[in-house]
Amino acid sequence: MSTFTLKRQWFITSRVHDIKSEYIFIEELGKGTFGKVFKAMHKESNLERAIKVIIKPNISEYATFITELGILKTLDHPNIVNIIETFETENLCFLVLELCSGGDLLDRIVKNKSFSEQGAAQIMKTLFSAIWYCHRNNICHLDLKPENCVYFSNDPNSDIKLIDFGLSIVASEEDILHDVRGTPYYIAPEVLSKNYNNKADCWSLGVIMYMLLTGVFPFNGRNNQEILMSxxxxxxxxxxxxxxxxxxxxxxxISKLLVKDVGRRLSAEQAFNHEWIQGLNPAIAPSLPMEYINNIVKFVNSRNMKKAAMMYIASKLTEQELHELRDIFKEIDANGDGFINSDELQRAIISSHTIPQQRLDFIVSGVDFNQNGMIDYIEFITACLKKQHYSNLGLIKSAFRHFDRDGSGFITPDELKQAMCCNEMNAEIDARVERMILEADTNDDGKIDYAEFLALLSVQSLHSFT
Incomplete structure (x- = not known):
């Protein structure tokens, strides 16, 4: 099988036209340091989003926004907020995110006073996994606090999403950082000394865990200066x-997270594997339903143009539509690192079906679009999609527009190259793009029209593309 590369960030577009031509703003959700957040609805797909509005003339805040945008495009984890797209005018930037409407963790701490150990361990397991994933990808969050842990819905069992990467830094485990960033109650002591690494996040997680079990801060004071001294x-x-x-x-x-000696402090991976986390929330024996195994096999054998269209659509679906697949992904990801490896997938498949190792390797390599040796969250979601997931005509039109860069109503080879982030002059890429066009071009005019695009996805519609 020839190498075919797909990356989620290719489908996070940046537009320069009026956002209100595509979104209806419903209500203001809140105000933050860097602007306002609104609830909005995408006109064509009727999907609800959160839109963060950033005022560009404030240079420092805009630089923070650019940092957050760059980081969010690279992160792909079931418990990290998903970025959809951006819009830009001369004075404003709009960051379109998945909508999490269940309030934040601080709201629930205030409401519940404290959590049971079982409930606290479940939350902490999620956060340790998300931060372990960030650290593996050389991202230090640096502003972990309950306000930046939001619930997808008001359901008591709703999952948590990590948000607000505006203060984050791109740094490896070996990098020593010097900028003071964070919020007084949660900041690690070594950050105040301007000499720290990504384990500063683990201190913040220790503070959150303490709060979950008690409802109070471990470090207090009458003002910020006293809090920081504590x-x-x-x-x-x-x-x-x-x-x-x-x-x-x-x-x-807690004592192994809230320890000043960074060398003795647990990493996010070590904390995830601590006996308290694993004992109260043991890994569930994963099982991948036969329906999804069949979908994956069909997907691996499908045309590359269809794969690209399906990844675009998968990257835009809401948590509500994907919650079943998200839960399955997290069950299969037994070690909690935010990826599915070959052994984990094999265990999940074997529990319901027998597949020869050679066939299994074929499936894993066929789903590993970014060629990192593992199955990322978006790759798993894309390969498992049911027909109902990608039959939203509004999303299909958005996908077609993503590839039809000039709005002519046709997808040409040059436009496909632009959409797939491969503008460089390369004979192999040119040949691959030509093959993708041929896969859908049933009338042999060298380009893909909307009817051909629908047929590629096996979707029938009485509506024309406008």
């Missing part, structure tokens, strides 16, 4: 009444 001293206690009923394992994990 943080810098790193002195906290287990004297809160709730700790009478908290297990020694929970206290052990």
């Amino acid at each position: 943080v810098y001293n790193g002195s906290y206690s287990f004297r809160h009444p709730n700790f009478k009923y908290v297990s020694e394992a929970a206290k052990d994990l």
Whole structure:
């Protein structure tokens, strides 16, 4: 099978026309340091989104926005907010994100006072996995706090999404960082000393865990200066009444996160594998339903042009539509690193079906579009999609427009090259793009029209493309 590369960030477009031609703004959701956030609806697909509005003339805030945008385009994890697209005018930037309408973790801490160990461990397992994934991708969040952990819905069992990467830094585990960033209650003491690495995030997670079990901050003060002094001293206690009923394992994990000696502090991976996390939330024996196995096999054997269109659509679907696949992905991802490897997929498939190793390797390599040796979240979602997932005509029109760069009503080879982020002069790429055009070009005019695009996706429509 020839190498075929697809990357999620290719489908996160940046537009320069009026966002209100495509979105209806419904209501303001909140205000932040960097602008307002609105609930909106995409006109063609009727899908709801959150839109973050950034005022460009404020240079420092705009630079923060650009940082967040660049980072979000590279992150692909079921518990990290999904970026859809951006719009830009002379003075404004609009960041279109998936809508999370269940409020933030701080709201639930205030409402519940504290969580059971089971509930706290479930939340922390999710956050450790998301931050482990960030650190593997050389991203240090640096502003982890309950306000930046949002629920998808108001359901008590709703999953959490990590948001707000505006203060994040691109850095490897070996990099020593010096900029003071963060929020007083949650900032790590070494950040105040301007000499830290990505384990600063793990301190913040320790503060969140303490709050989940008690409802109070481990470090306090009457003002920011006193709070920061308390943080810098790193002195906290287990004297809160709730700790009478908290297990020694929970206290052990907190003490290994809220430790000033960074060398002794647990990494996100180590914290994810701590006995308290795994004991209260053991991995579930994964099972990939036969329907999805069949979808994956069909997908691997499908045409590359169809694969590209399906990834575009998958990247735009809402959490509500994808919650079943998200849960399955997290079950298969037994080690919690945010990827599915060959062994994990094999265990999930074998539980319901027998597939020879050679066939399994073929499937894994066929779904691994970005050629990193593993199956990313968007790759898994795309390969498993049901017909109902990609029959939203509004999304199909958006996908066609993504490839039809000049709006002529046809997808040409040059436009396909632009859409696939491969503008360089390369005979192999040119040949690959020509093959993709031929796969859908049934009338042999050297380009793909909307009817041919619909036929490629096996979707019938009485509506013309306008």
